[in-house]
Amino acid sequence: MAAHAPTGRPNQLFRNLNAKIASIPMMLVALVIFLGGTIWTVFYSFTNSRLLPRLNFVGFDQYERLWASSRWIISIQNLAIYGILSLIFSLVIGFMLAALMDQKIRFENTFRTIFLYPFALSFIVTGLVWQWMLNPEFGVQSVIRSLGWTSFAFDPLYNPDIVIYGILIAALWQGTGLVMCLMLAGLRGIDEDIWKAARVDGIPMWKTYLLIIIPMMRPVFITTLVIIASGIVKVYDLVVAQTSGGPGNASEVPAKYVYDYMFQAQNLGQGFAASTMMLLTVAIIVVPWAYLEFGGRKRG
Amino acid sequence: MNIRAMAAALAATVTLPLGAAYATDLEVTHWWTSGGEAAAVGELAKAFNATGNKWVDGAIAGSGSTARPIMISRITGGDPMGATQFNHGRQAEELVQEGLMRDLTAVAEKGKWKDVIKPASLLDSCTIDGKIYCAPINIHSWQWLWLSNEAFKKAGVEVPKNWNDLVAAAPALKKAGIQPLALGGQPWQANGLFDVLTISLGGKDLYEKVYKDKDAKVAGGAEMAKIFAAAAQARDMAKGSNVQDWNQATNMVLTGKAGGQIMGDWAQGEFQIAGKKAGTDYTCLPGLGLNEYLTTGGDAFYFPLLKDEEKSKAQDILAAAIVDPKTQVAFNLKKGSLPIRSDVDLAAANDCMKKGLDILAKGNIIKSTDQLVSADTQKQKEDLMSEFFANASITPEAAQKRFADIIGSAD
Numbered sequence: 001m002a003a004h005a006p007t008g009r010p011n012q013l014f015r016n017l018n019a020k021i022a023s024i025p026m027m028l029v030a031l032v033i034f035l036g037g038t039i040w041t042v043f044y045s046f047t048n049s050r051l052l053p054r055l056n057f058v059g060f061d062q063y064e065r066l067w068a069s070s071r072w073i074i075s076i077q078n079l080a081i082y083g084i085l086s087l088i089f090s091l092v093i094g095f096m097l098a099a100l101m102d103q104k105i106r107f108e109n110t111f112r113t114i115f116l117y118p119f120a121l122s123f124i125v126t127g128l129v130w131q132w133m134l135n136p137e138f139g140v141q142s143v144i145r146s147l148g149w150t151s152f153a154f155d156p157l158y159n160p161d162i163v164i165y166g167i168l169i170a171a172l173w174q175g176t177g178l179v180m181c182l183m184l185a186g187l188r189g190i191d192e193d194i195w196k197a198a199r200v201d202g203i204p205m206w207k208t209y210l211l212i213i214i215p216m217m218r219p220v221f222i223t224t225l226v227i228i229a230s231g232i233v234k235v236y237d238l239v240v241a242q243t244s245g246g247p248g249n250a251s252e253v254p255a256k257y258v259y260d261y262m263f264q265a266q267n268l269g270q271g272f273a274a275s276t277m278m279l280l281t282v283a284i285i286v287v288p289w290a291y292l293e294f295g296g297r298k299r300g
Numbered sequence: 301m302n303i304r305a306m307a308a309a310l311a312a313t314v315t316l317p318l319g320a321a322y323a324t325d326l327e328v329t330h331w332w333t334s335g336g337e338a339a340a341v342g343e344l345a346k347a348f349n350a351t352g353n354k355w356v357d358g359a360i361a362g363s364g365s366t367a368r369p370i371m372i373s374r375i376t377g378g379d380p381m382g383a384t385q386f387n388h389g390r391q392a393e394e395l396v397q398e399g400l401m402r403d404l405t406a407v408a409e410k411g412k413w414k415d416v417i418k419p420a421s422l423l424d425s426c427t428i429d430g431k432i433y434c435a436p437i438n439i440h441s442w443q444w445l446w447l448s449n450e451a452f453k454k455a456g457v458e459v460p461k462n463w464n465d466l467v468a469a470a471p472a473l474k475k476a477g478i479q480p481l482a483l484g485g486q487p488w489q490a491n492g493l494f495d496v497l498t499i500s501l502g503g504k505d506l507y508e509k510v511y512k513d514k515d516a517k518v519a520g521g522a523e524m525a526k527i528f529a530a531a532a533q534a535r536d537m538a539k540g541s542n543v544q545d546w547n548q549a550t551n552m553v554l555t556g557k558a559g560g561q562i563m564g565d566w567a568q569g570e571f572q573i574a575g576k577k578a579g580t581d582y583t584c585l586p587g588l589g590l591n592e593y594l595t596t597g598g599d600a601f602y603f604p605l606l607k608d609e610e611k612s613k614a615q616d617i618l619a620a621a622i623v624d625p626k627t628q629v630a631f632n633l634k635k636g637s638l639p640i641r642s643d644v645d646l647a648a649a650n651d652c653m654k655k656g657l658d659i660l661a662k663g664n665i666i667k668s669t670d671q672l673v674s675a676d677t678q679k680q681k682e683d684l685m686s687e688f689f690a691n692a693s694i695t696p697e698a699a700q701k702r703f704a705d706i707i708g709s710a711d
Contacts, residue, residue: 248690
């Protein structure tokens with residue numbers, strides 16, 4: 001492309017033409033499928049569509065019913081608990097593992113593989129594995145009881161009050177390996193000289209991490225945050241495999257509400273209303289953040 | 301003799317491939333996957349294959365609530381199967397209204413379905429605007445209490461004669477380390493149990509006022525409060541049965557780990573496969589031993605509208621085969637359900653099935669909730685009941701208030 005030197009003002013539209021042509025399919029997908037699908041869904045959430053979409057507007061009825069439903073409220077609460085905790089724990093544990101891994105230990109490759117391995121499993125498999133692990137008759141509880149602590153009780157999946165933590169455990173087991181890898185890549189990107197300088201100045205290691213390294217890893221943290229957060233909002237398969245929402249409604253999540261009402265209850269309108277609320281929640285969190293992050297300065 | 305058999309076998313090998321050339325493959329989707337159910341499906345497939353066509357089995361594991369969304373999205377998404385199971389009632393109503401299902405009126409007239417299918421309400425559920433869209437295959441009723449004789453022997457109490465006896469025997473069972481009532485964790489099971497309590501403890505009038513007339517006042521009234529109190533008792537008795545699927549819960553009764561289970565007559569198939577005998581190994585109480593009314597729910601086959609001529613013909617053949625007396629006997633004996641026609645001979649039926657047939661003959665039948673309310677209302681009820689049964693901190697009064705709201709807005 002260097003061969004054809006610019007004469008005068010180049011037409012902005014035709015700059016990097018090849019790249020633009022190449023991205024047309026992706027743009028179409030984004031516009032038609034994502035944006036179009038979203039608008040369609042929001043639009044039909046104001047109708048009383050049952051099994052098939054119908055244009056029979058009922059205003060905000062579906063939303064009123066949604067927020068009056070105790071199952072939806074439980075779903076939202078569960079998502080909040082699960083989301084906040086899984087964000088905190090996967091970042092903290094992931095970073096700690098990466099920091100430990102970065103101490104020039106032996107067999108690093110082996111450890112890295114072991115920690116990352118669960119990520120290769122789907123949520124369905126993860127859910128089933130942990131369903132067995134947390135089953136009081138076969139899993140952790142029975143192992144510890146057989147060791148002598150006969151009063152030991154740990155059956156989160158059968159206790160409505162703590163079932164969501166049982167799901168959290170499985171999610172962390174599956175996901176922290178990836179966070180660790182991302183963090184490790186970030187740590188490896190830090191210049192050796194910074195460490196040397198910190199050591200010369202006599203700064204303790206934890207302080208170096210906290211005050212120098214972590215602020216320098218900001219881009220890595222943001223990438224990780226986006227990956228974890230998108231995983232949280234769409235959590236569905238893990239719950240289905242592990243508890244199918246039970247006991248009772250105690251581990252329901254919004255995505256499952258959407259599916260159940262769209263397909264099992266044959267009430268598309270209600271499902272669309274719920275998915276619109278999910279979109280709105282994400283928008284409320286993402287838009288101000290994106291505005292602060294990208295709005296202020298122009299990026300070239 | 302031997303030569304003849306050989307010749308017959310040879311002839312068969314020659315004719316079979318020829319027959320296969322004309323045979324049409326028809327994919328049939330259903331959610332019959334437990335032991336007894338699979339055996340029954342085998343009978344149906346055999347009957348269809350005998351007509352020279354080929355049954356392609358499309359079993360979907362994980363109960364109807366998992367299977368139905370898959371079936372519906374295949375039909376609405378333009379990839380219809382040859383035939384599919386639904387429950388009697390309103391589950392496929394909108395699919396029919398959209399013209400996605402094949403009209404079976406011609407087959408029905410030829411087979412005189414209007415005369416042979418009993419009770420008539422089954423065919424009514426298949427009929428929309430005067431046309432028939434489904435072939436009913438069996439009648440399933442929910443109102444059964446299955447009891448393990450062994451468990452009661454171990455606990456040193458008599459085998460209950462009705463629900464109240466079981467409630468009274470619960471402390472003794474608990475003392476002997478036996479779960480008084482087995483209940484799987486899937487929402488539809490808690491919901492079904494509640495409906496059974498409504499009919500069997502409350503009677504036909506109460507049930508019809510609530511589900512047929514959708515009277516919110518009755519649903520929130522004193523009569524219904526009694527049912528909720530009984531449901532709370534059932535909740536206490538079922539506490540600790542950490543199983544999900546219905547057949548796992550039935551298995552607890554089968555092995556004497558649980559005293560009883562309220563489950564539809566499909567549980568019968570499990571007892572049969574395990575080689576247990578009604579009366580000596582287990583006891584069945586229709587209507588919980590109190591009000592002997594059965595709901596006539598069950599299964600029916602629907603046939604999506606296909607473009608392929610050959611397949612459409614095969615659909616008609618399958619529809620006729622389903623209602624055929626011979627298939628009815630073979631299928632229902634294995635499944636533990638009741639046949640949809642009264643002119644078949646079920647001499648081989650066991651005691652429990654005979655009890656069911658008697659009640660049918662007496663005409664003590666009610667439409668099931670699947671026939672009376674929409675899938676949407678059914679799901680809301682399921683949400684409420686599964687929450688109520690899993691969480692002992694919800695009082696019967698609070699649950700009843702929510703129940704009345706659901707009935708008030710039901711359709």
